[in-house]
Amino acid sequence: MMAQSDQLDAIQVLLLTSQLASTAGGLAVSVPGLAFSLDKFDDIDTHVMGTLDPAEPYATAAWGPRAHAFPVKGPRSGHYAPGLKKAIAELNPDLVDVQGLWTYPSLASLQYARLTGKPYMVTPRGMLDPWARQNSALKKKLAAWAFQSAHLRGAVCLRATAEMEALHFRTAGLKNPIAIVPNGIELPELLVRKHHDLKSILFLSRIHPKKGVEYLLNAWSALNNTFPDWEVIIAGIDENGHENQLKRMVADQRLPRVRFVGPVHGQAKQQLYRDASLFVLPTHAENFGLVVAEALAQEVPVITTKNAPWQGLHKHDCGWWVDLNQQSLNDTLRNAMLLPGEARVQMGQRGRKWVNADFGVQQVADRMRSVYWWAAGFGARPDCIFD
Numbered sequence: 433m434m435a436q437s438d439q440l441d442a443i444q445v446l447l448l449t450s451q452l453a454s455t456a457g458g459l460a461v462s463v464p465g466l467a468f469s470l471d472k473f474d475d476i477d478t479h480v481m482g483t484l485d486p487a488e489p490y491a492t493a494a495w496g497p498r499a500h501a502f503p504v505k506g507p508r509s510g511h512y513a514p515g516l517k518k519a520i521a522e523l524n525p526d527l528v529d530v531q532g533l534w535t536y537p538s539l540a541s542l543q544y545a546r547l548t549g550k551p552y553m554v555t556p557r558g559m560l561d562p563w564a565r566q567n568s569a570l571k572k573k574l575a576a577w578a579f580q581s582a583h584l585r586g587a588v589c590l591r592a593t594a595e596m597e598a599l600h601f602r603t604a605g606l607k608n609p610i611a612i613v614p615n616g617i618e619l620p621e622l623l624v625r626k627h628h629d630l631k632s633i634l635f636l637s638r639i640h641p642k643k644g645v646e647y648l649l650n651a652w653s654a655l656n657n658t659f660p661d662w663e664v665i666i667a668g669i670d671e672n673g674h675e676n677q678l679k680r681m682v683a684d685q686r687l688p689r690v691r692f693v694g695p696v697h698g699q700a701k702q703q704l705y706r707d708a709s710l711f712v713l714p715t716h717a718e719n720f721g722l723v724v725a726e727a728l729a730q731e732v733p734v735i736t737t738k739n740a741p742w743q744g745l746h747k748h749d750c751g752w753w754v755d756l757n758q759q760s761l762n763d764t765l766r767n768a769m770l771l772p773g774e775a776r777v778q779m780g781q782r783g784r785k786w787v788n789a790d791f792g793v794q795q796v797a798d799r800m801r802s803v804y805w806w807a808a809g810f811g812a813r814p815d816c817i818f819d
Contacts, residue, residue: 440475440526440810441474441475442474442475442476442477443475443476443477443526443527443804443805443808443810444477444479444523444524444525444526444527445470445476445477445478445479445525445526445527445528445529445804445808446478446479446480446481446520446523446525446527446528446529447463447466447467447478447479447480447481447496447529447531448480448481448482448516448520448528448529448530448531448537448540448541449463449480449481449482449530449531449532449537450482450483450511450532450535450537451482451483451484451485451501451508451511452480452482452483452484452485452491452492452495452499452501453485453487453488453491454488454491454669454695454697455485455487455488455669457637457638457669458557458615458720458722458723459531459532459557460495461615461722462557462615462616462720462722463480463495463496463531464480464494464495464496464499465615465616465617465618465793466478466616466796466797466800467480467495467496467497467499468496468497469616469793469794469796469797470797470800470801470804471496471497472794472797473797473801475801475805476801476804476805477498478496478497478498479496479498479499479500479523479525480495480496480498480499480500481499481500481501481502481516481519481520481523481537482495482499482500482501482502482511482537483501483502483503483504483511483513483516483536483537484501484502484503484504484513485501486503500519502514502515502516502519503515509535510535510536511535511536511537512536513536513537516536516537516540517540517543517544520540520541520544521544521547524548524550525550526550526808526809526810527550527551527552527553527804527807527808528541528544528545528550528551528552528553529552529553529554529555529591529804530552530553530554530555530583531555531557532555532556532557532559533554533556533557533559533560533575533580533584534559534571534572534575534580535575538554538575538579538580538583539578539579539583541583542579542582542583542586545586551588551807551808551809552586552587552588553587553588553589553590553591553611553803553804553807554583554584554587554590554591555590555591556590556592556597556601556719557593557719558597558717558718558719558720559719560597560600560601560604560606561597561600561717561718561719562600562603562717563642563716563717563739564642564717565604567642584606584608585606585608587608588608588609588807589608589609589610589611589803589806589807589817590606590608590609590610590611591610591611591612591613591803592610592611592612592613592719593612593613593614593615593719593720593741594612594614594719594720594741595612595741596719596740596741597719597720597741598610598612598818600719609817609818609819610817610818610819611803611807611814611816611817611818612816612818613796613799613800613803613816614720614790614791614796615720615722615725615791615796616791616792616793616794616795616796616797617722617725617726617729617787617791617792617793618793619729619784619787619788619792620702620726620729620730621702622706622730622731622784623702623703623706623730624706625706625707626703626706626707628707629661630661630662630663630689631661631662631663631709631769631773632662632663632664632665632707632708632709632710633648633652633662633663633664633665633708633709633710633711633712633765633769634665634667634704634705634708634710634711634712634727634732635648635664635665635666635667635668635711635712635713636667636668636696636701636704636705636711636723636726636727637668637713637715637723638668638669638671639666639668639669639670639671639674639675639678640671640672640674641674641716642715642716642717643713643714643715643716644713644714644715644716644737644756645666645674645678645714646678646681647714647756647758647761648664648666648712648714648761649664649678649681649682649685649687649690650758650761650762651758651761651762651765652664652687652690653685653687654762655762655765655766655769656687656688656689658766659769662689662709662769663689663690663691664687664689664690664691665691665693665704665708666678666690666691666692666693667692667693667694667695667696667701667704668694668695668696669695670694675692678692679692701726702730705726705727705729705730705732706730706731706732708727708730708732709732709769709773709776710732710733710734710735710765710768710769710776711723711724711727711732711733711734711735712734712735712736712761712765713734713735713736713737713740714735714736714737714756714761715736715737715739715740715756716737716739716756717739717740718736718739718740718741719741720740720741721736721740721741721742724736724740724742724745725787725791727783728750728751728780728783728784728786728787729783729784729787729788730780730784731777731780731781731783731784732780732783733750733751733752733768733776733779733780733783734750734751734752734783735751735752735754735761735764735765735768736751736752736753736754737753737754737755737756738753738754738755738756739756740753744786744790745783748782748783748785748786749779749782750779750780750782750783750786751779751783752764752768799814799816802814802816803816803817
């Protein structure tokens, strides 16, 4: 394979995903972050395509310097957007990187590859972990039979954001080369902490059964009387009415000092992180868990489970990486709340330093630039590719 300079001045890469909206969860942060960071290079021309969310018709521009959204026909869950196929053909990218699984963009990518012989990558974004594969299993089996299995097998490379996710690819039977590259985070301005009468335990993510919020509420049921100067804040986008189920749980158990604040974005989200004393993500499954990095970046110590690839919390002494069971979370949360405030502050400071050292957005962009040149067939194989 020849060096970049011997072949092309630039390659054209398409990041192809489902809906271009804030409701896309972590994708709404990681995909735009990648697109904008790659735009700083002269030798990669990055485009983003996906489906249009009628509730957020102006959200597209936030997804990248060249982002294009297409209207969906039929059920929104399938993301069937006929305009995508034509747009991909007209763009004629050197490489497609499909972000996510199970919906029409994967089929559109497969059809483009079969028509042109151009290579493509797949970044599953946690959709191949065991918990995710069991969720809506029948629909996924149908999609796998129709197009998804062939699409995965034909990828020149799969991208995992952590070694844990790469193992999930192998247990799913996939033998493709794997690029292990974490998500990048733009280290935010360190905000001034506001004074509050209560110290807070923050959960901020999609409000979905996968995230395990019930474990946090059960822990709070056991601990709230011991810690009257603490509260629980639950923030994020509700999915499929799960927030109402959690509110009923709070009411049924008569849990005090629990606040649901809804979706938060931008500066308001950063302030919510900064003002928290602890961040808790009792998740069933994460391919990366971008909210963990975001919390650490605002110097908040984190408790998360061994279903997320954050074992470095222990190594860097900035949080707790625990088994997902109720007693473990209860004990860990109690111990974390009993710490002197200054000890938690110091843990948070160590967390921000770690994020800056290992997950800087431009470091990740450098790695993905090398991966894309190699996957497109014009560059040397980078060290982050594993067979």
